[in-house]
Amino acid sequence: MERLDLSRAASVAKTFEGWITVTARKIETAKPIPGSVALHEAAHVVAAGEIVMATIRPTGDALGTTQPVKMTAAAAAAPEALGHDGTGWDMFLTEHVLGVDPGTAKAAARSALAGRHDELHEVAILLEERGTIGQGDVNEARQNVSEKRQGIFPVQVEILEPGRKIVTFPTKSFRGVVKISDFIPSSAKAA
Numbered sequence: 001m002e003r004l005d006l007s008r009a010a011s012v013a014k015t016f017e018g019w020i021t022v023t024a025r026k027i028e029t030a031k032p033i034p035g036s037v038a039l040h041e042a043a044h045v046v047a048a049g050e051i052v053m054a055t056i057r058p059t060g061d062a063l064g065t066t067q068p069v070k071m072t073a074a075a076a077a078a079p080e081a082l083g084h085d086g087t088g089w090d091m092f093l094t095e096h097v098l099g100v101d102p103g104t105a106k107a108a109a110r111s112a113l114a115g116r117h118d119e120l121h122e123v124a125i126l127l128e129e130r131g132t133i134g135q136g137d138v139n140e141a142r143q144n145v146s147e148k149r150q151g152i153f154p155v156q157v158e159i160l161e162p163g164r165k166i167v168t169f170p171t172k173s174f175r176g177v178v179k180i181s182d183f184i185p186s187s188a189k190a191a
Contacts, residue, residue, distance in 0.1 A: 007151060007176025014180075019162045023176045027170070036125035037064045040079040040086060042124035044068070045138060047078035047112045054060035055132040062089070064127075069135075073100035074108035081109035094180040119146045 003010045004024040006137040013023040029182045035041070037056045048068035056064040063086060068075050080087040080102070094105045107114045113120065122141035126133050147153070152170050155178050171178060 002179070002181040004178045004180055005176060006153075006155065006173055006178060021160045022180050023158045023159075023160070024173075024180065025156050026158050026173075031125050032128040034121070034128045036085060038124040038127040039082075040084045040118075041066050041127055042120050043078035043084065043113065044075055044090075044108075044125050045127075045133075046074035046116055048072065050140060051133075051135055053132060053134050054125050054127060057131050058188045071098070072108075073098045073105035074112045077102065077105035078109040078113060082113070083107040086131050106188060111145075118148070145148050150174065 001015065002014070002016075002022075004014060006012055006024055007027055007112040010028075011023065012026040013021055015021045023049070032070070041054045041056055045068075045125050048066065048070070052067040052069060054064070054066040059065060066075075071093075073094050076090050076098065077087075077100075080091055094100055095102055098105075098107035119142060122144050123133070123138060128142050130137065149167050151173060153173050153176075153190055155171050155173050157169055157171055157178065
């Protein structure tokens with residue numbers, strides 16, 4: 001079974017008998033760099049677990065808002081726990097509406113966010129791209145993180161046979177490896 005390993009390189013090529021060359025390249029998609037408001041709201045989203053919606057579109061005095069399915073002190077205090085700006089209302093809500101000590105809420109938020117930096121960043125990217133997101137978008141962000149951890153990413157494979165047009169097709173890697181034996185003639189062997 002022929003494979004190309006892209007776990008350490010952006011592009012890999014292999015030549016087979018008959019001068020058939022197979023090249024696999026990672027497809028890199030440009031993603032925006034999340035701003036401070038997207039990172040702030042993403043902290044609420046990830047700590048909350050489930051949301052109705054979150055937005056980075058300003059409304060009233062707020063630069064962004066998150067509506068969790070269930071409001072918790074950890075979700076409200078999450079941006080403050082990570083050192084983000086603009087947490088005055090969040091901490092007022094934590095202490096005076098939810099009745100939770102700010103220190104306790106921030107500790108719970110840090111616990112809820114532990115080991116979830118990739119998810120938080122991916123949610124922030126989607127907020128920056130889309131402006132407003134719902135639970136489906138959060139699930140998409142989680143799936144993106146899961147696939148990244150498994151080495152699943154989009155790949156473009158090109159097959160070049162002498163005297164023929166280049167054949168190009170998209171596929172995905174798994175653990176950073178692309179199985180190419182399905183795409184090359186069975187008579188071709190590695191040179």
